[in-house]
Amino acid sequence: MREVTEPLRRLGWTSAGLLTALGPHYLYLRPWVIAMVLGLCAWRLLAERRGWPLPAAWARGVIALAATAGVAASYRSIAGLEAGTALLALMAGLKLLETRGPRDHIVLIFIGWFLCLAAFLYQQSLPMLAWVLPTVWLLAAALLVVARAPASPLPLAPFRSAGAMLAKAAPLALVLFLFFPRIAGQFWGVPAADRAQSGLDEEMSPGDISELTLNDVVAFRVRFDGEPPPPLQRYWRGPVLTEFDGYTWSRPRNQAYFLPPVSWHGAPVDYTITLEPTGLRLLFALDMVQDWPDAVGWQSWDYQLLARAPINTVIQYRARSYPQYAAGPVLSPALRNRHLQLPPGRNPRSIELARRLRAGAASDADFARRVFERFRAEEFYYTLTPPRLDRDSVDDFLFNTRRGFCGHFASAFTMLMRAAGVPARVVAGYQGGDWNQIGGYLIVRQSHAHAWSEAWLPGRGWTRFDPTAAVAPERVERDLQSALPEEAGVPGRLLRQSALLWQAGMLWDNLQARWNELVVKFDQPAQERLLQSLGFDDPDWRDLALLLAAGLLGAVLLLSAWLAWEFRPRRADPVVADYQRFTRRLARRGIDRGPGEAPRDFAQRVGRLRPDLAAISRAITELYLRLRYLPAPAAADRVHLRGLLRRFHP
Amino acid sequence: MRLLTDRPRTWLRRWIRRRQGTDHGPVVLRRGRIYILPTRLGLAFAAMLLGSLNYGNNLGLGLTFLLAALGLVAMQACHRNLESLTVSAAGTEPPFAGNAAGFRLALDNPGAAARHDLEASTTAAAAPPVAVAAGGETIVTLRLPTRRRGWVTLDRIELATRHPFGLFRAWAVLHPELRCLVYPRPAVRAPAPPPAPGSGAGGRTHRGVEDFAGLKDYHPGDPPRHIAWKAHARGGELLVKQFAGTAAAEPVFDLAQAPGADLEQRLAILARWVVDADAAGQVYGLRLPGLELAPQPGPRQRQRCLAALAEFEAPVLRDA
Numbered sequence: 001m002r003e004v005t006e007p008l009r010r011l012g013w014t015s016a017g018l019l020t021a022l023g024p025h026y027l028y029l030r031p032w033v034i035a036m037v038l039g040l041c042a043w044r045l046l047a048e049r050r051g052w053p054l055p056a057a058w059a060r061g062v063i064a065l066a067a068t069a070g071v072a073a074s075y076r077s078i079a080g081l082e083a084g085t086a087l088l089a090l091m092a093g094l095k096l097l098e099t100r101g102p103r104d105h106i107v108l109i110f111i112g113w114f115l116c117l118a119a120f121l122y123q124q125s126l127p128m129l130a131w132v133l134p135t136v137w138l139l140a141a142a143l144l145v146v147a148r149a150p151a152s153p154l155p156l157a158p159f160r161s162a163g164a165m166l167a168k169a170a171p172l173a174l175v176l177f178l179f180f181p182r183i184a185g186q187f188w189g190v191p192a193a194d195r196a197q198s199g200l201d202e203e204m205s206p207g208d209i210s211e212l213t214l215n216d217v218v219a220f221r222v223r224f225d226g227e228p229p230p231p232l233q234r235y236w237r238g239p240v241l242t243e244f245d246g247y248t249w250s251r252p253r254n255q256a257y258f259l260p261p262v263s264w265h266g267a268p269v270d271y272t273i274t275l276e277p278t279g280l281r282l283l284f285a286l287d288m289v290q291d292w293p294d295a296v297g298w299q300s301w302d303y304q305l306l307a308r309a310p311i312n313t314v315i316q317y318r319a320r321s322y323p324q325y326a327a328g329p330v331l332s333p334a335l336r337n338r339h340l341q342l343p344p345g346r347n348p349r350s351i352e353l354a355r356r357l358r359a360g361a362a363s364d365a366d367f368a369r370r371v372f373e374r375f376r377a378e379e380f381y382y383t384l385t386p387p388r389l390d391r392d393s394v395d396d397f398l399f400n401t402r403r404g405f406c407g408h409f410a411s412a413f414t415m416l417m418r419a420a421g422v423p424a425r426v427v428a429g430y431q432g433g434d435w436n437q438i439g440g441y442l443i444v445r446q447s448h449a450h451a452w453s454e455a456w457l458p459g460r461g462w463t464r465f466d467p468t469a470a471v472a473p474e475r476v477e478r479d480l481q482s483a484l485p486e487e488a489g490v491p492g493r494l495l496r497q498s499a500l501l502w503q504a505g506m507l508w509d510n511l512q513a514r515w516n517e518l519v520v521k522f523d524q525p526a527q528e529r530l531l532q533s534l535g536f537d538d539p540d541w542r543d544l545a546l547l548l549a550a551g552l553l554g555a556v557l558l559l560s561a562w563l564a565w566e567f568r569p570r571r572a573d574p575v576v577a578d579y580q581r582f583t584r585r586l587a588r589r590g591i592d593r594g595p596g597e598a599p600r601d602f603a604q605r606v607g608r609l610r611p612d613l614a615a616i617s618r619a620i621t622e623l624y625l626r627l628r629y630l631p632a633p634a635a636a637d638r639v640h641l642r643g644l645l646r647r648f649h650p
Numbered sequence: 651m652r653l654l655t656d657r658p659r660t661w662l663r664r665w666i667r668r669r670q671g672t673d674h675g676p677v678v679l680r681r682g683r684i685y686i687l688p689t690r691l692g693l694a695f696a697a698m699l700l701g702s703l704n705y706g707n708n709l710g711l712g713l714t715f716l717l718a719a720l721g722l723v724a725m726q727a728c729h730r731n732l733e734s735l736t737v738s739a740a741g742t743e744p745p746f747a748g749n750a751a752g753f754r755l756a757l758d759n760p761g762a763a764a765r766h767d768l769e770a771s772t773t774a775a776a777a778p779p780v781a782v783a784a785g786g787e788t789i790v791t792l793r794l795p796t797r798r799r800g801w802v803t804l805d806r807i808e809l810a811t812r813h814p815f816g817l818f819r820a821w822a823v824l825h826p827e828l829r830c831l832v833y834p835r836p837a838v839r840a841p842a843p844p845p846a847p848g849s850g851a852g853g854r855t856h857r858g859v860e861d862f863a864g865l866k867d868y869h870p871g872d873p874p875r876h877i878a879w880k881a882h883a884r885g886g887e888l889l890v891k892q893f894a895g896t897a898a899a900e901p902v903f904d905l906a907q908a909p910g911a912d913l914e915q916r917l918a919i920l921a922r923w924v925v926d927a928d929a930a931g932q933v934y935g936l937r938l939p940g941l942e943l944a945p946q947p948g949p950r951q952r953q954r955c956l957a958a959l960a961e962f963e964a965p966v967l968r969d970a
Contacts (some may be wrong), residue, residue: 046771061821102816103691103816106691106815106816107694110694110695110698113698114651114698115712115714117710119713120707120709120710120713121707121710124707124708129709130712132709136713136716136717137836140720143815143816144815146816147812147813147814147816148766148767149767149769149778149779149814150781151778151781152766152767153779153780153781154764154766154781154782154783156764157764161814165720165723165727165814166716166720168723169716169719169720169722170716170719170725171719172715172718172719172722173712173715173718173719173721176715176718176719177711177712177715179710180711182713194838241831257861275682294944312920313707313708363865365928379809395965421709508876519708519709519712520707520709521706522708556722559722559723559726560726563727563730566730566762566763567733567734567761567762568761568762569734569761569762570760570784570785572761572849616926650856
C-alpha cells in the first residue's frame with residue numbers, strides 16, 4: 001500500500017463529496033450519465049495514483065462536446081431540470097479531469113452544493129433532507145481540506161470544524177428562513193421535472209387506473225375542520241372526461257361554457273388539502289365544492305377545479321364542499337349535445353343494447369337502475385388485472401371479457417347512457433382514503449384512484465352514478481383491499497394486515513404531513529400567522545423587514561460571541577503563573593529578573609544577593625524547569641512547588 | 651485589466667499607509683487594522699446563492715440560507731484567524747549580495763484557537779503559509795532578493811489569510827521599517843592576501859602550546875582537547891583555552907592593499923579574503939579608511955568584518 005499523497009487525498013475528498021451530492025439524482029438520471037460520471041471520477045483518481053498524464057485540453061473539449069450531444073440526444077433538451085442536472089453532473093466529472101489547484105477543487109464543491117439544491121426540486125421530503133444535510137456537511141468538510149494552501153502545517157479535523165461552522169450558521173439560516181419575505185399566492189418559478197409523474201391524467205383509457213392503484217404513493221392529505229364525511233361521500237373530484245373516441249375518454253379542448261348553477265343542501269364540510277406536486281393543473285375537492293381560494297384555482301364548467309399554474313411543489317388550499325347538492329337544473333342544448341356524442345360506427349352491440357333497455361324503462365333514472373342491475377346480475381368481475389380490450393372497448397368488455405376495474409365500468413355505463421339519449425360523462429378522481437388516527441387526517445393515495453359516471457337527469461341535474469358500487473360495493477364502502485380476492489397483488493396489503501406495521505406507517509405519514517405543512521408549505525399566509533403569534537396584529541412587510549433585521553442582528557451577535565469565546569485569550573500555564581508569583585515576590589524586594597535572563601542564572605544571582613534565599617530559590621527554579629520542560633512532569637513536583645511557594649516570603 | 655486593478659490597489663496601499671503610520675516594536679493585530687474582502691471565488695459563491703433564490707421551493711431556500719450563513723461564518727472566522735496575533739521582528743539573516751535577505755517575523759498567538767494558513771508577503775517576496783498553534787509562536791521568514799551590498803529595508807509587510815474556505819481574504823499591513831545588511835558578494839577570483847606584516851620575522855609574540863594565555867569563544871575548527879570542559883560545566887558556555895604560540899600569522903586585510911578597478915571590486919576581494927580566512931580558522935583583522943578591526947578569530951569577527959564591508963559608503967536600498 002503506497003502512502004496517500006496530498007493531491008490524492010484532496011481528490012478523494014472532492015470526489016466523495018460530489019458523488020454523495022449526486023446520490024438523490026441516481027434515481028432520476030439516465031444510467032449512462034451516472035456511469036460516465038463515475039468513470040470520469042475513477043479515471044482522475046487512478047491517474048493521480050498511477051501518475052498518468054491528464055488528458056489534454058482538446059481531448060477534454062471532445063469529451064465535453066460528446067457529453068453535451070449525449071444529453072441533448074437522450075433528453076431532447078439541454079435545459080430543464082433533468083437535462084440540466086445531467087449536464088451539470090457530467091461537467092463536474094470533466095472538471096475533475098483538469099483539477100489541480102485549490103481553486104478547481106473549490107468550484108467542484110460549489111457544484112456539489114448546487115446538486116443538493118437541485119435534489120430538492122425533485123423532492124422536499126424528510127428522507128431527502130436526511131440525505132442532503134449530511135452531504136452539505138461532507139462538502140463543507142471537503143472544502144476545508146481542499147481550500148487550504150498546499151503543504152499546510154498543523155492538521156485540522158475537517159468534520160469537526162465544518163460541523164462547528166454549520167452549527168454556527170444554523171441560527172442565521174433559521175432567521176432568514178422564517179422572516180425572508182414570501183410572496184403571496186405565487187407559485188414560485190419551480191422548474192418542472194420532465195419525467196411523467198404517476199397520478200391521474202387528463203385522459204383515461206381502459207387499464208389506466210388499475211395501473212395507478214398499484215402505486216401506494218400519497219396524492220394528497222386532507223385535514224377536516226369537523227368530523228370527516230362518511231366513506232360513501234368521499235368522492236374527490238378530478239378531471240371530468242367528456243370526449244370519447246370509442247376507446248379513450250379525455251377532456252374537451254373547448255372550455256368556453258358557462259358554469260351551470262348549483263344549489264346546496266345540508267351541512268357543509270370544511271377542510272384543508274395538502275397536495276403533492278403532479279406537474280399538472282389538476283386540483284381535487286370533495287363533491288360538490290362551493291368555496292376555495294381564488295388565488296389557487298378556478299372552476300371550469302364541468303365543476304372541476306383547475307390550478308392557475310402547474311403544480312410543481314407541494315401546495316395547500318382550504319375548501320368548503322356540500323355532499324348534498326343539485327347541479328345544473330337546466331342543460332343548454334349545446335351542453336346536452338356535447339354529452340351525447342359517440343364516435344360513429346363504434347361499439348354497435350352496446351348501442352343496440354342500450355336502446356333496447358331504454359325502450360323498456362320508464363325514465364332515465366329507471367334505465368340507469370336497469371343497467372346497474374345488469375352489472376350485478378350477470379357475471380361481471382371486479383379485478384385489478386383485466387384483460388386487454390380491442391378497439392371497440394365497450395363491446396369487448398360487455399359481451400366478451402366481463403372483467404374490469406372501475407374505469408371499465410364507468411366507461412361502459414357512460415357510453416350506454418349516451419347511447420340511450422341520457423347526457424353523461426366520466427369523472428376521474430379518488431374515492432375514499434386512509435384515516436390517520438395519530439394525526440387526525442385523511443391520506444388519499446394513488447391507490448385510491450377511481451372513476452365514476454355523472455348523468456344529467458331532468459329535475460335532478462348532474463347525478464353521480466358509480467357502477468363499481470353495483471359490482472363491488474366493498475370498494476366504495478371500505479377500500480380496494482376488501483373488494484378484491486385475497487390472492488390479488490394489492491399494494492400495501494402486508495401493511496394493512498399487520499396492525500403494528502400499519503400503525504408505524506401512519507406514524508411516519510403523520511411526520512411527513514407535519515413536515516409538509518410546517519416546512520415545505522411555509523408560505524406567505526403561514527408567515528403572517530407566525531407574525532401574528534409573535535404579537536403583530538396586522539403584520540405587513542415593514543414588520544417582516546424589522547423582524548428580519550432584528551433576528552439577523554441577534555444571530556450575528558450570537559455568532560460573534562461564540563467566536564469570541566473560541567478565540568478567547570489562552571489562560572497562562574499554571575506552572576508559569578507559579579513561577580511568576582516567585583519573581584513578583586522577589587521584585588518587591590528589589591530583585592528584578594532581567595529580560596531574557598535564564599531562570600538558573602536568575603536563581604544564582606538571587607543566591608549571591610540574598611544567601612538566605614539561595615537554597616529555596618534554586619529548588620523552586622529546578623522544580624519549575626522540570627515541570628515546564630520535561631515531557632512527562634511528575635505530579636509530586638507540582639505539589640512540592642506549591643508547598644515551597646507557600647513558604648517563600650522574602 | 652491590470653491597469654484597472656493596479657491603480658486602486660496603489661491608492662488602497664497609500665491610504666492604509668497614511669492611516670496606520672509606521673510601526674515600532676511588536677504589533678498586535680487589532681480589529682482596526684485587519685481588512686477583509688471576498689475573493690473571486692467568494693463572489694462566485696454569492697452569485698450562485700442569489701441565483702438559487704429563484705428556485706424558491708422552501709427546502710431549496712433553506713439550503714441557500716444555510717450556505718449564505720456559512721459564508722458569513724467563514725468571513726468571521728477568516729477575520730478572527732488574524733485578529734490579536736502579535737507580529738514582531740525576530741532578527742534578520744544577512745546574505746551576500748545576490749542571495750535573499752531573510753527577515754524573520756515572530757507570529758505569536760495568545761488565543762485558545764489555532765491559526766491556519768497565514769501568508770506573509772511583501773511586494774517582492776512571499777513566504778510559504780504557516781500556522782500558529784494555540785498559545786504558540788511561529789517564525790516566518792521573508793526572503794527578499796538582493797542585488798547590491800548595503801542596507802536593504804522592508805517597510806511594508808502584508809499578513810494575509812484565506813482560511814477557512816477561500817471565500818474571503820483577510821489581511822493586515824505592517825510598516826515596520828526593518829533593515830537587513832547585505833554583505834558584498836566575495837569575488838570569485840581573488841589574489842592571495844598580502845602576507846601579514848612581520849610574519850616570519852622575530853619580534854612578535856610566540857604563543858606556544860605550553861603557556862596558557864586565557865579563554866576565548868569556541869568556534870568550529872578549534873581542537874577539542876583545548877575546550878575548557880570545567881568552565882563549560884560551571885557556566886554552560888563553550889570556551890577554548892588559548893595558549894601562547896598557537897597562532898600563525900595574523901593578517902590585517904586592508905582596502906588599500908586590495909586590487910580592483912573600483913570600490914565594489916575591491917570590497918568583493920576583501921570579502922573573499924575574510925571568508926577564506928574564517929573558513930581556515932585563521933585570526934585576522936580588517937582595515938578600512940576610518941575603521942580598524944583588530945585581529946580575532948571566530949564567527950563574530952567574520953560578521954563584524956563583513957558588516958563593515960557592507961556598510962562602507964553604502965547606499966540604502968528599499969525593497970520596493
